[in-house]
Amino acid sequence: MRFLTWLVTTAVSLATAAWLIEGISFTGATSGRAEIEDKILPLLLVSLILGVVTSLVKPILTLLSFPLIIVTLGLFLVVINAAMLKLTAVLADAVDLGFRVEGFWSAVFGAVIITVVTYLVDGLIGEDRR
Template sequence: MRFVSWLLTTAVALATAAWLVDGVRFTGPSSGTAELEHKWLPLLLVALILGVVTSVVKPVLTLLSIPFIIVTLGLFLLVINAAMLALTGWLAEQLDLGFRVDGFWAAVLGAVVITVMTWVVDRVVGDDRR
């Protein structure tokens, strides 16, 4: 149950980022039921890819970046989160899932939106991971 809750929370955060940030998007129809029918599976798959990338690559990158994180008082973590989103976008493109992240600033804004939305959804729904 925890996995499903996490996956849906991440999917909501990704959908919000795609809606709010210009350079983060899913390809395909842009309104109505056709959009929902076309994008629900890619959205869940991209959320899963983001979770795997965040679980596997982010800890290694964070460990290697400790000096930068200390010097920037933690702001470099935002760059790492943006890199994770950009890597997710690249992997999704390679798998032809119809998800794109265009550029560094789109990745930064998308990472901020995803982080905030994940926090909000966890607070509203109730984070059962504790």
């Protein structure tokens, strides 16, 4: 159940970022029921890719950039999160999921939105973490 909650939460945050940021998008229909049908499976798969990338690559990158994180008082973590989002887009493009992140600033703002929305949705769901 926890995995499913995490997957849906990440999918909601990715969908929000794609909706709010012009440089983040999913290919497919652009309105109505066809949009939902075209994008729901790619959205869930991209959420899964983002989770794997965040679990495997981010800790290594965070450890290697620890001095920069200290010097920037933690702000470099936003750049690392943006890099994880961009890497997710590259991997999703490699398997033809139709997820695009164009440009550094789109990745940065997308990472911030994903972080905030994930926090808010987790708070709304209120899953018991025991």
